[in-house]
Amino acid sequence: MADWLTAEEWRAVALSLRVSLLATVVSLPIGLLVAHALARWEFRGKQILNGLVHLPLILPPVVTGYLLLVTFGRRGTVGQVLDQWFGIVLAFRWTGAALAAGVMAFPLMVRAMRLAIEAVDPRLEQAAGTLGASRPWVFVTVTLPLILPGIIAGAVLAFAKAMGEFGATITFVSNIPGQTQTLPSAIYAALQVPGGEGNAARLVWVSITIAMGALLLSEWLARRAARRVSGR
């Protein structure tokens, strides 16, 4: 089984999993905060925040990649600060690939969570308040358990999207085997070589399997959580 893929291809698969996992885990709390703000809070600039979150969904991925490069590249406004003050470099590193994947997957994650939060009856949260729970406690003991299916769905969706991210990633961190070559980049690279369709096909199968597995897992988790939440 192990020699079914070359060492380089295995590295691409492992890197993709690592990139997607990091992207999902880091964006989870941020996504929850943004989703909560969009669903429940009234503030100035709400529509602007909403637009910013959804921008990667409609922009050409190459534009998002370019903007990331301009902002987080070594000479970029934010990238410069990160490099000089913290020694963190994102451009052309696997962490940069995670950033690109995270940004591209963010709107999908926020959407799923926002729908879940909007579906929570605020009257239940009110009831929790009259029973002595302060706002943060209400969130932890009532809101969070009720939106768990939405959080799971959002996280898995984001993970799957991150696994498949290509355009922004290749623009921002390029396609360096072993360093920034994710699964989609590897498939692309394979197709650039004459007669590489066979190699590409095997990677395509891996890609489909992982995506399908993630979806089935999320379905199962979400159904379990939904059964708990429905009160039966």
Add this chain to the structure above:
Amino acid sequence: MRLQVALRHRFAGFTLDLAFEAPAGITALFGRSGSGKTTVINAVAGLMRPDEGKVRLGEVTLTDTAAGVNLPPHRRRIGYVFQDARLFPHLTVRQNLLYGRWFAPGAKEGRAEATSLDRIVDLLGIAPLLARRPGALSGGERQRVAIGRAILSNPRLLLLDEPLAALDEARKAEILPYLERLRDELQLPILYVSHAMAEVARLADTVVLIEAGRLTAAGPTAEILSDPAAAQGLGLREAGALLTARVAAQEADGLTRLDSPAGPVWLPRVAAPEGTMLRIRILAQDVMLATTRPEGISALNILPATVRDIRQGEGPGALVRLDAGGAVILARVTRRSALTLGLTPGMPVFAVLKAVSVAQENVGGKG
């Protein structure tokens, strides 16, 4: 503990402007839908901030808009039973009941005795439900769990917002006795919102009448219910005085004899042991008047009384207030009858009441 409320709040096309005090025991806020009852208790609970107002519970100021005080709901320690129960769907009944305990100061000591889980579960008859989830409960069961949950949060005041409104008659009859036990066994002031007079007559010690955001009458239940002037606010069909009576004997033919200040009263079997004090609500429209003791009549209850006053409305009816051995009875008759009989204050009459005309829902425990 005494609750003092003074509120003023403008809605679109509606102004709430009232002040009242609720002493210990059950105080009923009574009025039609849309009269502002729920707004009042939402302001007491802190779920709604009034334009102007003051709410004090005992020595604690909960809201004082002039002083800029407005405690958030979770710091008020007020138990709120909502019309729609609002149980947490992701928790079991037991977890729902214990939810407020987490946050309640002093729930583990002090009052813990009076409000222990076992005692409340027993009082409300919900022991078989503890392991279930709210989705698997009937409406009546859900409402009882909600009441238990509110009490177990160790509140200083209990608010009940039409807890029976969403239930059918059978479920109401199931819960009313539990509410009566709560009133009698817990030393807790309760504010009870309702638009059902039968509930108010059975449960309340004090009645506050609200009409279109304003207070129309307030006082002890028996007094308000027997006041012809308040009858307009209650709706004439709902007018009826409260009689306090003691169960004297269960008779062989299925009747129960009760001793009241007005004399013995026979009613269809009342399921209560001898010696129990009960409240009986006698609707004014069920009472007939006679100037001489009627003979050869099927009605069992003939009570000698004196006319205290007669209140004529704009319609063809008149409301006659009677004094029967110190108790007040209201009778609704036509103006023509009042004229024909020559009813005047001070005149002796006989109040006639059919035993079967007193509905079961109008007979309840006395606190």
